[in-house]
Amino acid sequence: MIVVTGATGNVGRALVARLVADGQAVRALTRAPETADLPEKAEVVKFRPDDQAALFEGADKVFLYVQGAGGRMPELLDAARTAGVRQVVLLSSGIIREGADETHPIHAMHATAERQIRDSGLAWTFLRPNAFATNALQWAPQIRAGHTVRGVFADMLTAPIHEDDIAAVAERALLDDGHEGAVHRLTGPAATTNTDQIAAIGRAVGRDLAFVEVGPEEAGPLLFPQTPPELVRGLLKTFADTVGVAPEITTAVEEITGSPARTFEQWAEDHTTDFQL
Numbered sequence: 462m463i464v465v466t467g468a469t470g471n472v473g474r475a476l477v478a479r480l481v482a483d484g485q486a487v488r489a490l491t492r493a494p495e496t497a498d499l500p501e502k503a504e505v506v507k508f509r510p511d512d513q514a515a516l517f518e519g520a521d522k523v524f525l526y527v528q529g530a531g532g533r534m535p536e537l538l539d540a541a542r543t544a545g546v547r548q549v550v551l552l553s554s555g556i557i558r559e560g561a562d563e564t565h566p567i568h569a570m571h572a573t574a575e576r577q578i579r580d581s582g583l584a585w586t587f588l589r590p591n592a593f594a595t596n597a598l599q600w601a602p603q604i605r606a607g608h609t610v611r612g613v614f615a616d617m618l619t620a621p622i623h624e625d626d627i628a629a630v631a632e633r634a635l636l637d638d639g640h641e642g643a644v645h646r647l648t649g650p651a652a653t654t655n656t657d658q659i660a661a662i663g664r665a666v667g668r669d670l671a672f673v674e675v676g677p678e679e680a681g682p683l684l685f686p687q688t689p690p691e692l693v694r695g696l697l698k699t700f701a702d703t704v705g706v707a708p709e710i711t712t713a714v715e716e717i718t719g720s721p722a723r724t725f726e727q728w729a730e731d732h733t734t735d736f737q738l
Contacts, residue, residue: 462486462519463635464546466508467526469497471595472552475628476524477503483632490516490529513537517544522635525551527574534574538581548584548641550634551575552627555591555646555709556699566695586640590627590647591709592619594728597658599685604662604736608670615656615674617703620648620710623723623731630717648711650722658725665729666736677701 463480467473468489480487481500490508491497497505506516510531517523523546530537541549554571561568578585603610627647634640653661656672663670677697685693714722 462488462521464488464490464517464520464523464541466490466524467529467552468499468503468505469493470526470529471593471624472627472631473524473526473529474499475625476631479625479628479632480635483636485636488516488520510536513540514544517541517546520544520546522546522548523550524631524635525549525574525578527552527570530574534577535581538577538583542581542583546583548586548635549578549581550586550631550640551578551588552631553587553589555589555648557589558646565699566692567699584641586634586642587644588627588630588634588647589644590622592621592649593627594621594623594649594725595732596621597662597725597729598732598735600659600662601736604666604668604670605738608668609673610659610670611673611675611679612655613675613677613697614700614704615672616654616705617700618652618654618706618708619703620650620652620708621658621725621728622647622649622714623728625731626714626718626722629720630714633717645713645717646709646711647713648709648722650710650724652708652710653725658729661726661729662736665726665733 463485465473465477468477469491477487477489477499481502488504488506489499490506492508494505494507499505510533517540523541556568557572575587600610659670659672
């Protein structure tokens, strides 16, 4: 039995689908089972941070999403170990690297989770993806409403990764030997700018779209209305640091899964319905 936390998130949903298709027993944890819309063969269970013991009964492996732990990572790890779980695969962050700003809120959150997992005594694998292609979904309301997208840093450079490529690596880390104690840095195959991404989405949906750069102080509330201000500031600083700087590009996806990482253009084609009325 494999437990998947954050099962209705972009990566969690893709991982559940993959594991079910592979014939694995999956327990998908979500705060809203009634609206989860997950594969029928998955055991969909309500995540209760205050009653974690039953979540891991009969399970031996867990896919962890930091926010999916409900702010109670040590308790969750203790409950998992007590239930007999042997391995944890964590969706961490590529922001954790040598020389990184350890005070950055995103760094601190994921570094703390990694430390807690190391200290838990469980076997572990850390996935550290950099930019997610799904970050482009922040532009969906503007694209559905017109032909112009307002955002920050038109020339910021990233190598965005398809969420299903992250799920594919997680699947192999859970099912194959040789991933214990490994840290996998994950990226897409090529660098793109925000302008490039908007153009790619436009081609996918058959419309001419334009990116218009605005100041961070204006775009922050527009793009991240439900994100705490301190995280927004951290995100904007991270974005600013990418302008004119070639991003890290790894071949880990292909090395681990046997298939090359998908381009942003492929991601846009896979998500055309997200940008249409």
